[in-house]
Amino acid sequence: MKMMKPYVWLQTSDDSIQQVEQEIAMFCPLICQEIIQKGMGSSKNCAICLPQQVSPAMLSLILDYCRFHQVPGRSNKERKSYDEKFVRIDTERLCELTSAADSLQLKPLVDLTSRALARIIEGKTPEEIRDIFHLPDDLTENVEVEEEHVDDRSVDDLLSFINGNDGGKLNILTILIFVFT
Amino acid sequence: PPSRRPTKSSRSRRPTKSSIFLPDELIEEILSWLPANILLRLKCVSKKWHSLISHPYFLKLHQERSNAKMGKNHETRLRIFLKNQNLAAAYNQMCCYEKFLKAIDCLPVVLYWLVFHVGVLVFDLMSVIPFS
Numbered sequence: 001m002k003m004m005k006p007y008v009w010l011q012t013s014d015d016s017i018q019q020v021e022q023e024i025a026m027f028c029p030l031i032c033q034e035i036i037q038k039g040m041g042s043s044k045n046c047a048i049c050l051p052q053q054v055s056p057a058m059l060s061l062i063l064d065y066c067r068f069h070q071v072p073g074r075s076n077k078e079r080k081s082y083d084e085k086f087v088r089i090d091t092e093r094l095c096e097l098t099s100a101a102d103s104l105q106l107k108p109l110v111d112l113t114s115r116a117l118a119r120i121i122e123g124k125t126p127e128e129i130r131d132i133f134h135l136p137d138d139l140t141e142n143v144e145v146e147e148e149h150v151d152d153r154s155v156d157d158l159l160s161f162i163n164g165n166d167g168g169k170l171n172i173l174t175i176l177i178f179v180f181t
Numbered sequence: 182p183p184s185r186r187p188t189k190s191s192r193s194r195r196p197t198k199s200s201i202f203l204p205d206e207l208i209e210e211i212l213s214w215l216p217a218n219i220l221l222r223l224k225c226v227s228k229k230w231h232s233l234i235s236h237p238y239f240l241k242l243h244q245e246r247s248n249a250k251m252g253k254n255h256e257t258r259l260r261i262f263l264k265n266q267n268l269a270a271a272y273n274q275m276c277c278y279e280k281f282l283k284a285i286d287c288l289p290v291v292l293y294w295l296v297f298h299v300g301v302l303v304f305d306l307m308s309v310i311p312f313s
Contacts, residue, residue, distance in 0.1 A: 092201060121215065134201075
């Protein structure tokens with residue numbers, strides 16, 4: 001029975017080639033385009049070259065996801081609980097999966113994983129978030145410097161600055177700006 | 182028979198930690214699921230995130246997400262409402278409700294931008310106000 005199904009050849013980022021069921025692989029718009037528009041994937045020699053983001057481990061996860069959702073007649077509840085379990089992996093792998101799914105243009109999976117990542121971010125401190133996404137701490141320093149600068153000016157300084165000006169209308173305007181900022 | 186999954190050796194081969202880099206579009210995608218109050222806090226994570234969150238394109242994306250979410254809530258509320266009230270009263274309410282939803286759609290992006298920066302969730306406030 002299995003041998004009768006059409007298969008498609010895929011090449012992952014580590015240059016390894018594997019065969020997967022065509023109807024499952026076709027869930028990914030990028031693979032679908034390659035098959036229909038370019039006639040690729042029909043043999044090992046013309047395997048579809050997947051984007052750099054798709055490692056064999058990620059492809060395996062993505063195909064599991066497609067295989068589950070491809071089966072007709074599953075209830076919404078079943079699908080929802082599968083999705084919930086599916087994204088219960090460590091954050092690093094979740095990032096990898098988001099990136100791989102995006103490169104295959106698999107929008108439902110991108111939505112699922114990005115939502116899961118959003119939930120993770122929600123409970124994290126800026127420091128922890130920087131660690132997850134390898135971001136530089138380039139903003140906190142600047143903000144601190146600015147705040148220090150503002151604190152340096154005392155109210156007396158400001159008042160003398162206002163009084164020392166041309167007076168009249170300009171004074172009122174300056175005070176108003178001062179009050180509102 | 183053809184193998185469905187990658188071999189064990191290729192499975193254990195994992196990229197190094199620093200190799201995972203999400204492009205700006207995906208960061209935006211992730212952040213667009215978060216409520217405005219959390220986003221305001223996340224502005225201090227890095228310069229990059231600060232500019233991403235402040236960008237008009239992101240605000241538009243976020244607005245779309247919020248609208249979609251709100252639409253769902255309203256739909257369920259409306260269904261419960263219809264169940265409990267007699268039909269004539271419900272119909273009147275529904276007309277008001279549609280006007281209210283249209284009014285929200287008309288809120289210009291500029292206003293949303295302002296509201297976003299002040300940190301007030303205008304949509305949450307509006308849903309608290311009775312619609313009749």
